[in-house]
Amino acid sequence: MKVLIVDDSKAMRMIVTRTLKQAGIINLTTIEAGSGVEGLAMVADHKPNAIFSDWNMPEMTGIDFLKKLREDGNSTLFGFVTSESSPEVKKEAKDAGASFFIVKPFTPNSFEAALAPVMAKTF
Amino acid sequence: MCSNPLPTLKTIEKMMHCLLGDQVVTKNSVPGPDLTKPHVVASYVNDAHEVQRILVCELGLANAMGAAMSMIPSGVANDATKAGIVADNIQGNLSEVLNICVNLFTENCTDRLTFSNLKVCTPKDPAPAVKQSVKYALDIPRYTGGSLLAGSV
Numbered sequence: 001m002k003v004l005i006v007d008d009s010k011a012m013r014m015i016v017t018r019t020l021k022q023a024g025i026i027n028l029t030t031i032e033a034g035s036g037v038e039g040l041a042m043v044a045d046h047k048p049n050a051i052f053s054d055w056n057m058p059e060m061t062g063i064d065f066l067k068k069l070r071e072d073g074n075s076t077l078f079g080f081v082t083s084e085s086s087p088e089v090k091k092e093a094k095d096a097g098a099s100f101f102i103v104k105p106f107t108p109n110s111f112e113a114a115l116a117p118v119m120a121k122t123f
Numbered sequence: 124m125c126s127n128p129l130p131t132l133k134t135i136e137k138m139m140h141c142l143l144g145d146q147v148v149t150k151n152s153v154p155g156p157d158l159t160k161p162h163v164v165a166s167y168v169n170d171a172h173e174v175q176r177i178l179v180c181e182l183g184l185a186n187a188m189g190a191a192m193s194m195i196p197s198g199v200a201n202d203a204t205k206a207g208i209v210a211d212n213i214q215g216n217l218s219e220v221l222n223i224c225v226n227l228f229t230e231n232c233t234d235r236l237t238f239s240n241l242k243v244c245t246p247k248d249p250a251p252a253v254k255q256s257v258k259y260a261l262d263i264p265r266y267t268g269g270s271l272l273a274g275s276v
Binding site for chain 1: 138192
């Protein structure tokens with residue numbers, strides 16, 4: 001499974017990768033981007049199976065990244081891993097087409113809980 | 124005005140265990156951060172960009188939190204603290220830690236806040252004016268411990 005991790009913090013991208021492994025994602029390959037703009041290019045070039053994106057990033061936010069993907073007709077499984085936690089933000093994410101929402105800080109258990117339903121449905 | 128409560132010891136402990144590992148020890152700290160030494164102030168703003176909450180960390184603790192996030196050697200953090208700065212390679216991690224710490228102020232609350240910025244302050248800088256505050260001490264294994272203050276502005 002090829003996963004694109006989009007976060008402006010290099011350390012956080014590393015931690016998300018580690019947590020995905022701890023959460024038991026098998027055959028995991030990760031690719032990384034530091035913003036929504038970079039993320040769009042990575043999606044075009046690498047065609048990931050899933051995208052895990054931060055919300056607040058320079059150049060292009062996570063929600064704008066998701067909206068652009070969907071406008072372009074891309075339906076790749078997309079979820080947020082973010083410090084945002086308000087109900088309004090979660091609703092905006094869902095309305096834009098996000099399949100899961102993980103609030104930082106997280107544990108492997110919180111990843112498993114968020115991913116189990118969508119993974120079962122999608123893969 | 125933001126009505127979200129200040130974090131409890133339990134909230135701080137849960138946050139730090141998730142961020143930096145289960146071995147982090149948290150406890151109440153009566154004096155709080157020593158503002159006569161360099162310290163870091165993180166600001167959290169509402170949607171109108173008005174500062175509503177701050178976190179004040181002793182510099183040693185700030186360097187330790189940033190370093191511990193991606194296992195940067197403790198010597199790097201200690202050297203930066205002695206120099207009165209946040210190390211360049213710790214700055215990004217510390218920003219992310221403080222960004223995530225917004226949830227100390229927003230978990231199960233109605234008002235949305237976002238991390239605005241961090242500032243390394245010296246004793247010459249005016250002490251932050253807080254209306255209410257809570258003070259805790261953290262000990263991060265293999266790194267330096269220290270005090271932090273969470274306050275409403």
